Amino acid sequence: xxxxTHVTKVYPNGSTALKDVSFxxxxxxxxxxxxxxxxxxxxxxxxxxxxxxxxxGDVRIAGIHLSQMKPRDVPRLRRRLGIVxxxxxxxxxxxxxxxxxxxxxxxxxxxxxIPGKVMRVLTQVGLASKAGAYPKEMSGGEQQxxxxxxxxxxxxxxxxxxxxxxxxxxxxxxxxxxxxxxxxAGGTSVVMATHYLELVRQTSYRQLELKAxxxxxxxxxxxxxx
Amino acid sequence: MRLVSREALRxxxxxxxxxxxxxxxxxxxxxxxxxxxxxxxxxxNAMEGIAERVEVVAFLLRGTPAETVTLAAQDIASFPEVxxxxxxxxxxxxxxARAELVEFREAYQQLQTNPLPSSLEILLKEGFRSSxxxxxxxxxxxxxxxxxxxxYGQEWVARLDRIRNLATAxxxxxxxxxxxxxxxxxxxxxRITVLQRAEEIAIMRLVGATNSFIRGPFVLDGALKGxxxxxxxxxxxxxxxxxxxxxxxxxxxxxxxxxxxxxLLMLVFGTLIGLIGSLVSVGRHLRRV
Numbered sequence: 426x427x428x429x430t431h432v433t434k435v436y437p438n439g440s441t442a443l444k445d446v447s448f449x450x451x452x453x454x455x456x457x458x459x460x461x462x463x464x465x466x467x468x469x470x471x472x473x474x475x476x477x478x479x480x481x482g483d484v485r486i487a488g489i490h491l492s493q494m495k496p497r498d499v500p501r502l503r504r505r506l507g508i509v510x511x512x513x514x515x516x517x518x519x520x521x522x523x524x525x526x527x528x529x530x531x532x533x534x535x536x537x538x539i540p541g542k543v544m545r546v547l548t549q550v551g552l553a554s555k556a557g558a559y560p561k562e563m564s565g566g567e568q569q570x571x572x573x574x575x576x577x578x579x580x581x582x583x584x585x586x587x588x589x590x591x592x593x594x595x596x597x598x599x600x601x602x603x604x605x606x607x608x609x610a611g612g613t614s615v616v617m618a619t620h621y622l623e624l625v626r627q628t629s630y631r632q633l634e635l636k637a638x639x640x641x642x643x644x645x646x647x648x649x650x651x
Numbered sequence: 652m653r654l655v656s657r658e659a660l661r662x663x664x665x666x667x668x669x670x671x672x673x674x675x676x677x678x679x680x681x682x683x684x685x686x687x688x689x690x691x692x693x694x695x696n697a698m699e700g701i702a703e704r705v706e707v708v709a710f711l712l713r714g715t716p717a718e719t720v721t722l723a724a725q726d727i728a729s730f731p732e733v734x735x736x737x738x739x740x741x742x743x744x745x746x747x748a749r750a751e752l753v754e755f756r757e758a759y760q761q762l763q764t765n766p767l768p769s770s771l772e773i774l775l776k777e778g779f780r781s782s783x784x785x786x787x788x789x790x791x792x793x794x795x796x797x798x799x800x801x802x803y804g805q806e807w808v809a810r811l812d813r814i815r816n817l818a819t820a821x822x823x824x825x826x827x828x829x830x831x832x833x834x835x836x837x838x839x840x841x842r843i844t845v846l847q848r849a850e851e852i853a854i855m856r857l858v859g860a861t862n863s864f865i866r867g868p869f870v871l872d873g874a875l876k877g878x879x880x881x882x883x884x885x886x887x888x889x890x891x892x893x894x895x896x897x898x899x900x901x902x903x904x905x906x907x908x909x910x911x912x913x914x915l916l917m918l919v920f921g922t923l924i925g926l927i928g929s930l931v932s933v934g935r936h937l938r939r940v
Contacts, residue, residue: 474857497861504859514854518665530654531860575858 426452426583426614427473432482434468434638442468444638445482450616452582455609457625458618460635466618469635470585473616474506475499487582504532507576507584507613511591513568515560521547521571522556528575546574550604566597573604577613584608586617590624598624658868659875662848669847670876676840677880678887680833681921685888687829688917689909691822696907698815702780705811707773707788707803713741715769715797723795724771732779732788737772741765768799781815782808834924837880841873841928845936852936862937869933870926877925881918885909 427450434443443465450456458466471477472484475491484491486502494502515524525543534542547553550570560568569589576584586605590598602624609615619625625632634642663670711720720738728736739747744767748755773792775784785803792801845852848869855865892908909917 500856500859500861502859503857508857514850514857516851516854518661527854528858531855531858531864533864536653579859 426450426454426487427616428483428485429469429472430483430485432472432479432484434465434472434477435480441638443472443479443635446635446638446640447482448633448640448643450614453609453612453614455606455615455628455630456617457630457632458616458635459620459622459625459632462620463637464635465638466635467587468638470508470587470616470618473583473585474508475502504579505581505583507573507579507581509569509572509576509584509586509589511588513560513565513572513592515568515571515575517560520557520559521552521563521567521574524560524571525575525578528578532579542578543574546578547571549577550574564597565593566600569593569597569601570604573601573608577608581613583614583616586615588618588620590619590621655867655871659871662844662868662872663875666847669844673840673844673876674879674883677837677876677921677925678883680836681881681884681917682887684826684829684833685884685909685917686891687826688913689888689892691826692909692913693906694818694822696905698811698818699777699780700905702777702811702815703774705775705780705785705803705808707775707785707792707801709771709773709792709795709798710768710800710802711770712797712799713768719797720769720771723797727771727773727792730788730791732775732784734774734776737774739770739772741767741769744768744770771798780808782812830920834928837877837924838928838932841869841876841925842932844872845869845929845932849936852933865937866930866933869929873925873927873929874922875925877922877928878918880925881921884921885914885917 429446429448432443432446433441435441446465446469458469460466468477472479472491473486475494478492487505489502491502516527519527522540522543525546526539529539529542544553544556547556550573552567552570552574555563555567555571558567560571563571569592573584573586573589584605589605590601593601598621605615605617606628632642632644633640724736724738727733742765745762745765748767771792773788775788779785782805785808786805789801789803792798852865889908892906896906
């Protein structure tokens with residue numbers, strides 16, 4: 426599903442975010458990306474979502490070489506990815522339902538199918554009763570679940586989550602994590618960058634650990650890969 | 652299109668103060684530009700009023716038969732530059748001289764014979780009241796065998812030409828400067844709107860919106876503000892014009908306001924600035940993020 430082959434990323438300011446990183450993520454796999462701040466976790470997610478381009482190596486998503494992708498094809502790729510961030514990134518002046526609907530509207534979905542799809546995903550994340558609430562009227566955990574609903578509404582085969590529990594208390598974090606597990610159980614690949622190692626240790630999902638841009642641990646390989 | 656319109660209107664509703672400020676900035680930029688063009692229009696109008704006096708006079712040889720003059724007058728009236736042709740007989744010329752040249756009235760009254768020749772007085776159409784066209788008409792008139800001499804106030808017309816050319820150049824340069832300043836102010840205003848919605852743009856991209864989808868509401872928003880700013884500017888120009896007229900009274904009754912097509916042009920200008928300004932601002936922003 427996702428393949429990184431000898432990927433290096435150097436930012437314009439000269440800092441090296443990734444050094445010769447190679448790995449593969451299979452369809453329906455749940456993967457943790459761990460490591461300290463600045464280790465390169467978010468850079469991997471940015472490369473997958475084509476917000477950044479690698480300096481060297483090859484990134485492939487479902488067989489597509491991202492380095493050969495034309496800028497006009499990037500929106501189409503992003504519609505096949507659900508993306509969730511630590512800071513939720515909801516539009517403050519729109520209700521939960523409108524935030525979710527927005528992701529459908531920008532893809533040109535027919536107006537008559539939007540309300541049904543929105544309610545389906547809001548129900549899936551347990552927020553059907555909050556459809557009319559604005560972000561400021563919801564807790565952090567609820568806002569993150571709206572963001573997950575928005576990420577899911579286009580039925581993406583891959584969900585990227587960048588520290589999705591980072592701004593949440595433990596209870597809310599566990600609820601969100603359970604939700605991600607449920608989504609994965611439905612067949613969606615989940616790539617989750619996290620600092621929350623306790624959560625990682627409690628599951629048997631695959632873990633990739635990064636240190637200063639290098640991949641130092643792959644739980645599937647049970648050893649240092651580079 | 653419905654979605655684009657809804658998003659553009661949502662932007663108006665969500666930040667009414669910023670939208671009002673944007674419209675006000677566009678309105679004042681167009682108002683100052685509009686006032687300048689109003690001034691320029693009236694100056695050109697006044698110059699045209701002076702130019703109406705450009706006249707070509709062909710003095711006829713004594714004894715030219717009336718039928719010949721009538722036929723020639725018809726021929727001259729069909730010249731593309733000519734507005735009117737008026738025949739002035741010898742007697743009429745003397746009458747006029749007596750009436751207009753009061754200092755020679757006595758001398759004229761003692762005359763035994765009329766020394767003044769008959770003439771054809773030719774007025775030129777608008778757009779042909781320059782030394783170039785007056786000279787061309789004079790040259791053609793000189794070809795008629797019964798025309799003795801042709802005059803058109805060469806020096807005066809040439810001076811009028813120079814003043815008009817200089818005024819046109821100054822008007823163009825200052826007008827262009829006004830328009831550039833207006834475009835600059837409006838561009839900055841629109842840029843602020845784009846920056847205010849930077850987060851929304853980032854989220855749009857995150858969920859897979861194409862650049863053209865993102866641009867749509869901004870372009871419509873900019874065009875709407877341009878139309879509103881243009882209407883407001885026209886209203887302010889009218890108020891200033893009416894106030895000025897009321898202040899100076901009937902002395903400047905010849906003052907003109909914009910014609911319908913001028914006003915339409917101003918509205919189109921405002922709309923285009925709003926539209927292009929938005930397109931450029933969003934385009935730049937999208938390239939940067």
